[in-house]
Amino acid sequence: xxxxxxxxxxxxxxxxxxxxxxxxxxxxxxxxxxxxxxxxxxxxxxxxxxxxxxxxxxxxxxxxxxxxxxxxxxxxxxxxxxxxxxxxxxxxxxxxxxxxxxxxxxxxxxxxxxxxxxxxxxxxxxxxxxxxxxxxxxxxxxxxxxxxxxxxxxxxxxxxxxxxxxxxxxxxxxxxxxxxxxxxxxxxxxxxxxxxxxxxxxxxxxxxxxxxxxxxxxxxxxxxxxxxxxxxxxxxxxxxxxxxxxxxxxxxxxxxxxxxxxxxxxxxxxxxxxxxx
Numbered sequence: 001x002x003x004x005x006x007x008x009x010x011x012x013x014x015x016x017x018x019x020x021x022x023x024x025x026x027x028x029x030x031x032x033x034x035x036x037x038x039x040x041x042x043x044x045x046x047x048x049x050x051x052x053x054x055x056x057x058x059x060x061x062x063x064x065x066x067x068x069x070x071x072x073x074x075x076x077x078x079x080x081x082x083x084x085x086x087x088x089x090x091x092x093x094x095x096x097x098x099x100x101x102x103x104x105x106x107x108x109x110x111x112x113x114x115x116x117x118x119x120x121x122x123x124x125x126x127x128x129x130x131x132x133x134x135x136x137x138x139x140x141x142x143x144x145x146x147x148x149x150x151x152x153x154x155x156x157x158x159x160x161x162x163x164x165x166x167x168x169x170x171x172x173x174x175x176x177x178x179x180x181x182x183x184x185x186x187x188x189x190x191x192x193x194x195x196x197x198x199x200x201x202x203x204x205x206x207x208x209x210x211x212x213x214x215x216x217x218x219x220x221x222x223x224x225x226x227x228x229x230x231x232x233x234x235x236x237x238x239x240x241x242x243x244x245x246x247x248x249x250x251x252x253x254x255x256x257x258x259x260x261x262x263x264x265x266x267x268x269x270x271x272x273x274x275x276x277x
Contacts, residue, residue, distance in 0.1 A: 028091055028092045028093065028094060029093070029188065029189070030091075031091070033091075033188050034090075034091040036184075036187075036188050037089065037185070037188045037189075040181060040184055040185060040188070041086045041087070041089075044082065044086070044144075044177075044181065045082050047174070047177055048080050048081070048082040049082075051080050051148075051149075051170045051173075051174060052079060052080045054170060055079070055080075055164070055166060055167060055170055057164060057166070058079045058080070058149075058164060058167055059076060059079045061160060061163045061164030061167065062076050062150065062151065062160065063076055064163055065151065065152075065156055065159055065160050065163055066152060068159070068163075069152065069153070069156055069159070071106075071152040071153075071156075074106045074152065075110075076109065076150075077109055077111040078104075078109040078110070078111055078150060079109075079149070079150055080148050080149055080150065080170075080174075081104035081108055081109050081114055081116075081148050082114060082148065083114070083115055083116045083143060083144065083145075083148075084114045084115055085115045085116065085138070085143060086142065089142060093139070093140075094139075094140055095140060095141065095142050095189040095191050096133075096135045096140040096141065096191055096192070097129070097135060097140070097141045097142075097191055097192050097193070097194050098141070098143075098144065098182065098185050098186060098189065098191050098192070098193045098194070099117065099125070099141050099142070099143045099144075099194045099196060100143075100144055100145065100146060100178075100193065100194070100195045100196060101116055101117050101121075101145050101196045101197065102145060102146055102147075102154040102196070102197050102200070102207070102239075103145050103146065103147045103148065103149055103150065103151060103154055103157065104116060104145065104148060104149075104150045105119050105150070105151075105152055105153070105154075106119065106152050107119040108150070109150040115143075116143040116144070116145055117143050120241060121196075121239060121240040121241035122137075122240075124240040124241070124245075125137060125196070125240045126138065128240065128245075129141065132259045132260070132263070133260065142185060142189065142191070144178055144181055144182070144185070145178060146175055146178055146179075146197075146201075146207045146210040147171055147174045147175050147178060147207075147210070148174055148178070149167065149171050149174060154197075154200070154206065155200075155206070157171065157206050158206065171209075172209040175207060175209040175210035175213060176209055176210070176212075176213040178210060179209075179210045179211075179212075179213035179214040179216075179217055180213060180217045182214060182217065182218075182234075183217050183218055183220075183221040183230050183231075184217075186221075186230050186233065187221070187230070191233075192233045192234070192235060193233060193234040193235065194235055194236075194237065194267070195234065195235070195236040195237065195274055196237060196238075196239055196240065196245075197238070197239050198236055198237070198238060198270060198273055198274070201236075201273065201274055202273075211274065214274065214275065215275055215276070218230060218231045218234075218275060231271070231275050234271055234274065234275065235263070235264065235266075235267025235268060235270070235271065236267055236270035236271050236273060236274045237263075237266070237267055237270060248266070249262060249263070249266065252266050253266075
């Protein structure tokens, strides 16, 4: 039997048909699909530029935040980060997963980098996807965040909006935009979604706006797609950082399960925390 992460269909039609038949396609994109992806990517890049222009004082607020939190040792180079790895995706790219992280950290905001999940947790994720799922994390995964607004640590977003109150509106707007990207990219790629990080996706959490917008985006996607529910291919997990994902997987994995089986079951069980029924 061909493992789930290597399944293909020879004829690329629409995502809903492929799912209804119990298979997925990730063997590149046709012209229309690639144009849709390129439009989403370009819109994202333009939004980042617009958000950056609308908050000229954000960089100074981030520097103040770094001093307050003892994070002054790094050089702030990019306040709101577009993921340049999206520019590497071509019509021939086989995207297996869309990974949704939190926000860009120290390494991600470096001007020479500007790519998501390239710090410690990203390296852990890269090893896990390659070793356990047989997926090349840098070639077969499209990575977006819940917001592109940078802080050294995600929890520092709260303090950033206190230092620079004008950032609050764009933090929420960017979350709504990024949430809408999830099912839109899913339709283009025919890929599963891996949401990384659960603790702040809740009422009054940092990513409350993202969660609310995601629920709306999937409801609209289901309406547009008829019977097929794209949300059934969304899986949610703890972060890879601090061993949180590995600890949860070890604790909840059943004796008779393979790693892949455990991941899909646990991710599906966690889905209700992201998309309440």
